[in-house]
Every structure is written in C-alpha cells, then in structure tokens.
Amino acid sequence: MDVSLVIRQRLEELGLEQRDLAAAAEVTESYISQLLTGKKLPPEPGRTDIYDKMGKFLKLSTGKLTKLADHQRKEVLKRNLEDPPKPLFREVRELILRKCAPGKEKQVRVIFEKQPFGELERLVTQKLLDVVKRVARDELSSETWLHSVARLSGRSYEAMRVSILEFLDADAFNLSVENCVSFLDPLIESWDIDLATFGMEIVLNRRLIPGYAKKFEFVESESPQSAEEPGLKEFLRHQSVSGDATEEEIEFLKRLRFNGKHPMPLYYYRELQNLRDPLHFRALVTGTMRKKTTGQSQPAGSVAPMHKYLEADGIEKQMQLNSRKRAILRWAGRRGSPVKKQKGKS
Numbered sequence: 331m332d333v334s335l336v337i338r339q340r341l342e343e344l345g346l347e348q349r350d351l352a353a354a355a356e357v358t359e360s361y362i363s364q365l366l367t368g369k370k371l372p373p374e375p376g377r378t379d380i381y382d383k384m385g386k387f388l389k390l391s392t393g394k395l396t397k398l399a400d401h402q403r404k405e406v407l408k409r410n411l412e413d414p415p416k417p418l419f420r421e422v423r424e425l426i427l428r429k430c431a432p433g434k435e436k437q438v439r440v441i442f443e444k445q446p447f448g449e450l451e452r453l454v455t456q457k458l459l460d461v462v463k464r465v466a467r468d469e470l471s472s473e474t475w476l477h478s479v480a481r482l483s484g485r486s487y488e489a490m491r492v493s494i495l496e497f498l499d500a501d502a503f504n505l506s507v508e509n510c511v512s513f514l515d516p517l518i519e520s521w522d523i524d525l526a527t528f529g530m531e532i533v534l535n536r537r538l539i540p541g542y543a544k545k546f547e548f549v550e551s552e553s554p555q556s557a558e559e560p561g562l563k564e565f566l567r568h569q570s571v572s573g574d575a576t577e578e579e580i581e582f583l584k585r586l587r588f589n590g591k592h593p594m595p596l597y598y599y600r601e602l603q604n605l606r607d608p609l610h611f612r613a614l615v616t617g618t619m620r621k622k623t624t625g626q627s628q629p630a631g632s633v634a635p636m637h638k639y640l641e642a643d644g645i646e647k648q649m650q651l652n653s654r655k656r657a658i659l660r661w662a663g664r665r666g667s668p669v670k671k672q673k674g675k676s
Contacts (some may be wrong), residue, residue, distance in 0.1 A: 332398060336395065351387060357495065371403065455502040458521060461518075476490050497513050517534055
C-alpha cells in the first residue's frame with residue numbers, strides 16, 4: 331500500500347475533498363493532485379513537514395504516512411540504481427557559472443565543458459544545494475520569509491511552499507530549472523572555489539539571509555590507527571619498567587606512527603626515557619631568572635643531579651669539561667702515572 335492510496339481512501343471515508351487537504355497542508359491543490367495520481371513521488375520524510383499536517387487532518391496514527399513514504403521511496407530508489415546520472419540542464423549550469431566569482435568563472439567553465447557533470451561540477455552543484463536547502467529547511471515554518479521569497483519569485487505563498495518541498499527533495503542528479511529559478515538564483519549571491527584545495531566559499535543574498543557566508547574546507551588527516559602496536563603492549567605489561575608511566579606519557583607512545591614498521595618493547599622504554607630527560611628540552615626561562623641561575627647549582631629536586639645549569643649553553647660547556655677530564659684520566663691511566671696538577675703562573 332502506498333501513500334496516495336491511503337490518502338484517497340481516508341478522504342473518501344471522511345467525506346473530504348483534495349482542496350480541503352491542500353488547505354490543511356498549506357500547499358496547492360495541484361500538488362495534492364499530482365501526489366495522489368502518482369505523477370509526483372512522495373517527498374523525503376526528513377525534509378518536509380507535510381506528513382504531520384496531512385496525518386493530523388486525516389486523523390491517521392502518528393508516523394503512518396511517514397513510514398509508507400519512506401518505504402515507497404526506497405522501492406523507487408532500488409529500481410533507479412542502475413540508471414546512469416544525467417547531465418545538468420544547460421540553464422542550470424549557466425546559472426551556477428554566472429554566480430561564480432568573476433576571476434574564476436572562465437577557468438571553471440572550461441573544466442565544466444571539458445568534463446560534463448564530472449567530479450568538479452557535481453561537487454560545486456551539491457555544495458550549493460546543501461547550503462540553500464539548509465536555509466530553506468530552517469525557514470520553512472516562517473511565513474514572513476516565505477512571503478519574501480514568494481514576492482521575489484512572483485508566486486503565491488502556497489505555491490512557494492510547494493516549491494520548497496520539491497526543492498528539498500532534489501539533489502545534484504535531478505536538479506531542475508524551476509529549482510534554480512525559485513531558490514538558487516534568488517538566494518545565492520556568489521560562490522568561489524580554490525581549485526588547488528577545493529575549498530569553497532558561498533555568500534547568500536543579504537536581503538534574505540543577512541550576513542550569511544559559508545566556507546567548506548577539505549583537510550587531509552591521517553587515518554586513525556585501529557590496533558595498538560604489539561611492542562607497546564608488551565612494554566606496558568612489564569610493570570618494572572612501565573609501571574610509573576603517566577597517562578599522558580602512555581598516550582604519547584600510542585600516538586607514535588612508524589609507516590609499516592613494528593618497534594620492539596625496548597624502543598618504547600628508550601622513548602620514554604628520552605621524553606623524561608630534561609636535557610632533551612630547552613627550558614623556558616625569563617631573563618631575570620637566567621641571571622640568577624646561570625653558573626649556579628640547581629635547588630635539590632628541581633632537575634636530575636647531573637644537570638647543573640638551566641641554560642642549554644651552560645649544560646653543553648659542563649659536559650665538554652667533564653669529557654675533557656675523563657679523557658685526561660684515561661690518558662694518565664694508560665701511561666701508568668698519576669696526573670700532576672699544573673701550578674698557575676703568578
């Protein structure tokens with residue numbers, strides 16, 4: 331059983347006419363007639379308020395028409411899946427190009443004509459549709475807004491509601507010239523696209539949607555790593571070496587990526603030590619603090635005992651000095667004689 335059959339039966343049971351149903355749904359009688367004769371497919375339930383209005387008027391159970399419409403649309407979709415997409419009407423393409431930023435119009439036109447209804451044309455058309463449909467859906471219940479758009483299109487309020495319901499059902503593959511004349515033309519002020527990144531900026535008519543501009547960006551991101559590295563799992567099982575790791579440190583280890591390689595547990599142990607070693611990170615110190623601390627031993631417990639200076643340069647100098655002392659001791663040991671201290675010249 332489809333939507334039209336249920337509505338016709340209910341109208342007959344209640345002794346009502348199509349015009350009564352049209353008035354209750356706030357649409358034209360012609361729209362109801364096309365819906366009942368099957369010339370028009372029932373609109374998508376999620377994009378319209380017509381089923382709630384008709385259901386209340388016909389005293390049907392809540393959601394009955396919505397369920398029937400959803401089932402009917404799915405059956406039609408199954409039959410149409412194998413049909414190849416048809417190119418846009420020439421008038422639709424010309425309108426879209428006319429709204430394009432002047433500096434890009436020629437370049438975009440060449441691509442559209444070289445690849446009729448190709449990836450770029452479908453992308454642009456669908457994004458323009460998405461923005462305008464979002465506005466139309468939000469304003470569907472606003473009589474003031476509908477009257478404003480109706481005046482721009484030269485239509486009645488009821489005819490405008492019908493047009494919106496039909497437009498909300500449209501997509502890039504079945505966009506009609508009427509959809510463009512009624513919505514895309516009056517609502518879209520201009521659009522621009524970055525052909526390198528495919529980022530789009532869409533500006534709407536300020537008289538109808540004040541200060542509205544929408545940007546779409548396509549950002550490249552890494553796919554999430556679903557499984558935890560075996561080496562990390564094994565490392566975390568050894569509490570003797572990983573038991574004191576904080577949640578922040580473990581999260582850092584989990585975010586590491588290796589492009590197909592699988593590190594051993596020892597790698598994570600060394601990575602954790604590197605992360606904790608203050609020598610690997612330059613401290614953020616103010617000029618005043620630097621003057622007070624340069625060349626002085628650090629307070630107990632502030633950093634590891636081996637680090638005597640906050641300044642990276644001071645640390646490097648101290649390491650060089652220690653290295654020289656060890657080299658002298660090794661040299662003295664090989665010669666088998668004690669190191670003699672040199673007396674300073676007076």
